[in-house]
Amino acid sequence: MATSLFDRAFAVLFGREQQVRPDEDRELVAELTDLIVETVEPKVRADRRYRHKLEPCVRTTIAWLRQIGRMPLQPLLLTRAQWTRDANLRAFFASADDIPAFLGRSKDLRAFFEAPANIGVDEAFALVGMRCEEKTVLAPRYEDGMLRQDVAQTTVNFTGHRLVEPAATERQVRMEVGRRIVLRLAQVALGRILEIDRAGLQKEQRKAWLMTRLRFLKLAQDGMQGIVDDPTTIAQQIAEVQRDLDQAVKDFIEVKGSLATLEGYLRVIEDVFGHPQQHVVLTRRELRLDRMNVKAEAGSDSPGEALSLAELRVGDKLQAVIALVRCPRTELPPKQDLLAQAERFL
Numbered sequence: 001m002a003t004s005l006f007d008r009a010f011a012v013l014f015g016r017e018q019q020v021r022p023d024e025d026r027e028l029v030a031e032l033t034d035l036i037v038e039t040v041e042p043k044v045r046a047d048r049r050y051r052h053k054l055e056p057c058v059r060t061t062i063a064w065l066r067q068i069g070r071m072p073l074q075p076l077l078l079t080r081a082q083w084t085r086d087a088n089l090r091a092f093f094a095s096a097d098d099i100p101a102f103l104g105r106s107k108d109l110r111a112f113f114e115a116p117a118n119i120g121v122d123e124a125f126a127l128v129g130m131r132c133e134e135k136t137v138l139a140p141r142y143e144d145g146m147l148r149q150d151v152a153q154t155t156v157n158f159t160g161h162r163l164v165e166p167a168a169t170e171r172q173v174r175m176e177v178g179r180r181i182v183l184r185l186a187q188v189a190l191g192r193i194l195e196i197d198r199a200g201l202q203k204e205q206r207k208a209w210l211m212t213r214l215r216f217l218k219l220a221q222d223g224m225q226g227i228v229d230d231p232t233t234i235a236q237q238i239a240e241v242q243r244d245l246d247q248a249v250k251d252f253i254e255v256k257g258s259l260a261t262l263e264g265y266l267r268v269i270e271d272v273f274g275h276p277q278q279h280v281v282l283t284r285r286e287l288r289l290d291r292m293n294v295k296a297e298a299g300s301d302s303p304g305e306a307l308s309l310a311e312l313r314v315g316d317k318l319q320a321v322i323a324l325v326r327c328p329r330t331e332l333p334p335k336q337d338l339l340a341q342a343e344r345f346l
Contacts, residue, residue, distance in 0.1 A: 032182070033058050039186040040269055041193060047262045054266065057274035061185065064276045065178055071282060073310055073324040075125060075170060078103060079331050087305035088323070091289050092130065092158045102161055104333040112166040113329050124166040124327045125173045131160045132309070132321045134295075154295040156287070158321065166327065173324060181280050184314060188279050189272040193265065203252040210245040217241060281313040282322075 033051050036058065037044045044050045076088055083089045083096035093099055103109055112124050135155050165176040217238045272279065288296040288304035296304025313319045 028062065029055055029058050032062065035182065036186060036189075036269060036273060039183065040189045041265045044262055044265050044269070047266065050262075050266065054269060054273070057270045057272075061182070061273045061276045065181065068181070068282050069174065069178070071284065071310070073174075073322075075324045075326045077326045077328075079328060087289075088307055090291070090305075091156070091293055091307055092128075092161070092323070100331050100333050103163070103327055103331055106163040106166070109163055109166045109327060110332065110335075113332060118168065121168055122329050124168065124329075125170045126166040126325055126327055127164045127173055127177065128323045128325050129160075129162045129164060129312070129320045130158045130322075132311070132319075133157045133159060156289055156293050156295060163325075163327075170324065181276075184280050185272055185276055188315075189268050192268050192272070196264075196268075203248065207245065207248040207252050210241055210248055214238065214241045214245060279315060283311050283313075285309045285311050 030051060033054050036054070037050060047053070076082075076086060078089070078099050080096040080099055083093060083099060089099070093102065109124060109126065112118055113121070118124075133156070135157070137153055137155055165173060167173050167176070217234060285308070287307045287309060289307060290296050290304045294304075309321050310323065311319065312322050
């Protein structure tokens with residue numbers, strides 16, 4: 001279902017300029033709603049008005065996806081020759097030879113070119129993700145025509161390169177970006193449901209423990225312990241446990257009530273898909289680096305080269321730079337070359 005959804009919805013989500021027909025838009029909203037519900041919690045289908053209730057938040061997500069789809073992502077040509085001409089490639093890869101080595105490590109790219117359906121395909125499009133790490137170092141630098149020692153500088157390193165979803169067209173790769181964004185939002189919603197379930201289980205366990213504790217104390221009060229110990233002390237303990245139990249029951253009802261109903265599931269989905277920008281953000285960042293990947297400061301003798309990076313932030317912690325790339329078949333090293341390289345380290 002996901003594939004058919006994004007095949008039909010690509011034009012309205014990722015780049016078509018003309019006006020979307022109302023019937024086309026309604027179909028997109030309905031199909032995306034069903035995809036979300038099926039992925040997060042299929043029980044929601046039991047509410048006959050679930051599409052109507054989720055329509056506002058789904059439309060918010062669609063508008064946000066369209067905004068991302070309009071962000072320019074010009075494909076970078078991953079070749080050794082292009083490395084000398086493209087500042088982005090020189091920033092991402094330390095040397096020209098690192099490019100075919102990187103392509104050769106991708107099992108997905110090799111499988112794409114080896115697939116019978118792609119025998120005549122000379123080039124694959126793909127998405128490359130990498131971490132961008134900044135570090136302050138002390139190093140020599142020319143300032144105002146003079147070489148100064150131990151100058152604080154910021155180096156920028158790109159590491160952990162991963163090539164994702166090679167495809168025959170740029171359109172297919174952009175669709176994959178949209179699909180992964182929707183799945184990320186679904187993951188956030190499902191994570192919240194799991195957290196509420198976990199909290200409910202803890203409350204239920206505490207309630208059960210307090211009920212057992214209360215029975216134990218009542219047995220002590222009515223049994224032989226009531227003859228030996230002060231009945232007032234036991235009564236106080238019973239009263240304290242009863243108060244704790246009453247509160248535990250209220251807490252348990254509150255937690256379960258927040259999710260156990262279909263309305264609870266709907267509220268979680270509405271909150272996440274009504275605020276997609278809080279969970280996945282794709283922005284442009286302008287950066288100037290010299291040939292050593294050192295940030296070029298204003299007034300420096302080395303002005304550096306301008307880079308325009310697409311930065312992807314997922315949640316509060318995960319952040320990466322992504323790039324749309326073109327991978328020529330001719331840049332993919334033969335398998336035996338990879339084996340020969342591995343043998344040198346044995």
